[in-house]
Amino acid sequence: MAKVSVCMNWLDACAGCEMSFLDIDERIVELLKHVDLLSTPITDLKHPPVGGCDVGILSGAVSDSHQEEVALEMRERCKILIALGDCAVTGGICTMRNFFPLQSVLNRAYVESESNAPGQKVPNAPEIAKLHQQVKAVDQIVKVDIYLPGCPPPADAIWYVLTELLAGRTPVLTDKVLTYD
Amino acid sequence: MANVNVVINGIAGSVPAGTTVLEAARQLHVDIPTLCDHPAIQPIGACRMCLVEIEKQRTLQPACTFPVSEGIVVKTDTPATMNARRFVLQLLFSERNHFCMFCQMSGSCELQTQAYKHGLDSWRYDRAFPVLPLDATRQYFIMDHNRCILCRRCIRACDQLVGNATLGLKHRGANTMIIADMDVPFGESSCISCGTCLQVCPTGALIDRASAYLGATAEVKRVKSTCTHCSIGCGTELVMRDDRVIRIEGDWTAEPNHGLICEMGRFQPLNDKRAPVTKPMVKEADGWHETSLQAALERVATNLKTGKVTTVVSGLATNEAAQIIAKRFPGAKQLMEGQAPAVTSSPLKDMDAADLFIVVNTDVAHEYPVASFAIKRSVHLRGARLYLVGDTGDSMQPWTSRSIQEAQIDALLPIIEGAQNPVIICGKKGEALAMKIAKVVTGIKIVDLAPAGNTMGLVQAGIRQQFSANGFDTCYILAAEAQDAPQELLEACAQAKFTAVQASYKQPWMDIAQVILPTPVSHLKCGTFVNFEGKTGVVNAAAACNANGEAQVLEQLANLL
Incomplete structure (x- = not known):
């Protein structure tokens, strides 16, 4: 049987979900017998192949125009999309800024922060992605097939979801593999 | 009351008429998920988590408020009830800030527990992100409206158990807010910081400053103990982590307090700032x-x-x-x-049957707060009357029918004689006068509280x-x-x-x-x-x-x- 092709990417994320993915430890050897990891944020290839892949995994919330493009590209090129981690599933901790107007968030970070030199401005070079007014979950931008919440999701939950998919079943999270923190 | 026959999930049983479906289910060991329900307070059907199918009822009904009748047939775990509960949870999570990963209640939260139980792996609706205040004007605990699910447990506990009736609501629907008095900061309200609302809050809306983030349910153990800060001797639960007490709560199963304790018993022991003696x-x-x-x-x-x-x-x-x-x-x-008191005291539970309270020369609200709760709830909910005699402080004024001087006691005697179940509450200073009244009014009960624990x-x-x-x-x-x-x-x-x-x-x-x-x-x-x-x-x-x-x-x- 041909290997299942998997592509990963991160959006507004902290890499905690990827750390948790690596926490499946030696099981990754078994996983790679069945899976081809084509593109990930920490390997050379960043984009899923134009020809598509079987499974796409996105961690992080959608906070700016660049992340929205990444999400759209992944959705377009994968058959099954997994939202990995609370930020991808619900917006998570990134949505803390949704309780404040965007301009005051930018000012706080770039102008008012105690560690900033006086006279700093909010950067607005054209090559920098534009922050959205509101941080959104991945499923508010593109259709998500499998939700894997957790901050981060336990390694066992990630292992469970991937092995269920490899076995041809839709994973249903309960008990110890369903957590929000 | 006569018993009626019920069938819940195919299990037949007989329960007293007037029992709610939820209570009947508990008697038959059928679990119905709840959020706003709390065993110590009256149900109001606010959260709709307990929706069940009842034969001959057009729609799903809340189990916590629906009374059983003869031959009632209930199903609690059908696809319709499960979907309804998931829908309720979806709505709750979409309303305010219910992101668990930065909440101190994560691991102890009843909303989170229900979401896990119902397999909520994503949120269906857009979030509103309302900008709501956080009230930190009280010394020991904080009200974060962002985490509130409007279950009204706090309001009902303050009202029905403590009788203080500080808490209420303003506005309607999703804009509803828990308020104190006429919407003043909690720290400036009539709140007496007994912390009963904190103890019943199912989410992270009420936050204990001292124990926040110090341990979730699975990380702590609970040890039953007794409060010794006044002679009522309330049953407590010490919430302990790594052999340290992080929080003190009232023990719901304990006589005489049934879960209630006061500021003195709950907060002051863990917030004592005096210099401790550590070595001889x-x-x-x-x-x-x-x-x-x-x-x-x-x-x-x-x-x-x-x-x-x-x-x-x-x-x-x-x-x-x-x-x-x-x-x-x-x-x-x-x-x-x-x-010690010269009189053999009546037990505290007699106060909940009293229709007339006479507090004699005792500042009951400060010296014996849990006894004052019994007076307050009796006055507030059962229409009992309270008379203050002599030096009693002024904290009980809002519940008082009349305050009189010791010398005017004769004027009170006909009123006492006309009562069904009068109770005198006193400490050492009021004992002599209490005994004088007891000589005239036969059968009157005296709750005579000792001067120290x-x-x-x-x-x-x-x-x-x-x-x-x-x-x-x-x-x-x-x-x-x-x-x-x-x-x-x-x-x-x-x-x-x-x-x-x-x-x-x-x-x-x-x-x-x-x-x-x-x-x-x-x-x-x-x-x-x-x-x-x-x-x-x-x-x-x-x-x-x-x-x-x-x-x-x-x-x-x-x-x-």
Whole structure:
């Protein structure tokens, strides 16, 4: 049987979900017998192949125009999309800024922060992605097939979801593999 | 009331008519998920988590408020009920800030538990992100409206259990907000900081400042204990992590308080800012020095063997400590806070049947808060009347029918005689007048509260005299964490040749003593107490029952005498 092709990417994320993915430890050897990891944020290839892949995994919330493009590209090129981690599933901790107007968030970070030199401005070079007014979950931008919440999701939950998919079943999270923190 | 036949999930049973479907299900060991329901307060059907299918009912019905009738057939776990509950959870999560990963309640939250139970792996609806305030105007706990699910448990607990009726609602629908009084900051409201609302809150909306983030349900253990800060002796649960008490809660199963405790019992012990006594200390010519327990005990023993000795014991001391002092210490033994009641008191539970309360010369709201809760809820919910006689403070005014002077007591007698179940509440200062009233009104009940937590236990151990400066020259004081030492005692000790104090906190003892021995505070010691009803309570801080506890130090000292 041909290997299942998997592509990963991160959006507004902290890499905690990827750390948790690596926490499946030696099981990754078994996983790679069945899976081809084509593109990930920490390997050379960043984009899923134009020809598509079987499974796409996105961690992080959608906070700016660049992340929205990444999400759209992944959705377009994968058959099954997994939202990995609370930020991808619900917006998570990134949505803390949704309780404040965007301009005051930018000012706080770039102008008012105690560690900033006086006279700093909010950067607005054209090559920098534009922050959205509101941080959104991945499923508010593109259709998500499998939700894997957790901050981060336990390694066992990630292992469970991937092995269920490899076995041809839709994973249903309960008990110890369903957590929000 | 007659029983009716019910069938829940195919299980047949017989329950009293008028029982709710939820109660009936619990009796038949059928689990129905709930959020706004709490066993100690009246159900209102606010959250809709408990929706069930009932035959011959057009729509799903809330189990917590639906009364059973003969032949009722209920199904609790059908696809329709599960979908309805998931829908309810989806709506709750979409409304305010219910992101678990930065909430101190994560791991202890009932909303989270239900979401896990119902397999909620994503949120279906857009989030509103309303900008809501956080009220941190109270000393011990915070109200974060962002985490509130409007279950109204806090309002009902304040209303029905404490009778304080501080909390209420403003606005409607998703804009509804919990408010205090006429929407003033909680810290400026009529709130008495008993923390009952904090104890019943199912989410992270009410936050205990001291124990936030210190341990979720799975990381803590709960040890049943007894509060010793007044003679009611409320049952408590010490919430402990790694052998440290992080929070104190009321024990719902305990007599006489049924889960309620007050600011004094819940918050003050863990927020005491006084300088603690950590090591035995002796006073030399050049000031205070820390020393070994053995050296300190020997110095105390030498003085106790030669002097004219009086031992003064605080009502915070355990029975076990009192027995050692009574049996093995020389000289007179006296009570720091005053004598036991002369009247055999009625139990606290009689107050919930009373239709008339007469509080005599006692500031019941401050000295015995949990007794004042019984008065407040009786006045507020059952229409009982409250009369204040003499010096009673003014905290009970909003619940009071009339305040009178002691001299006007005759005018009150016809009213008392007209009542079905009058109860007098008093402490030592009101006892004489209470007995005078009892002579005229036969059958009247008197709730006579002792002056300190374990006064009754000390008396049973044989320590009966009230403190008086009887010309002693050597004094041993078992003070524990007592705050208000009688001025007369401090003055007499300052004159005495030698004073040793066994205390949890340094002041005011450093000013008058020559030796200070450390002793654990109430929630860290082991032993027994006797409350004003004569019931024995166990004080049990499990892990903290160490070799140098209160009674153990006294035992070592007695062995040297």
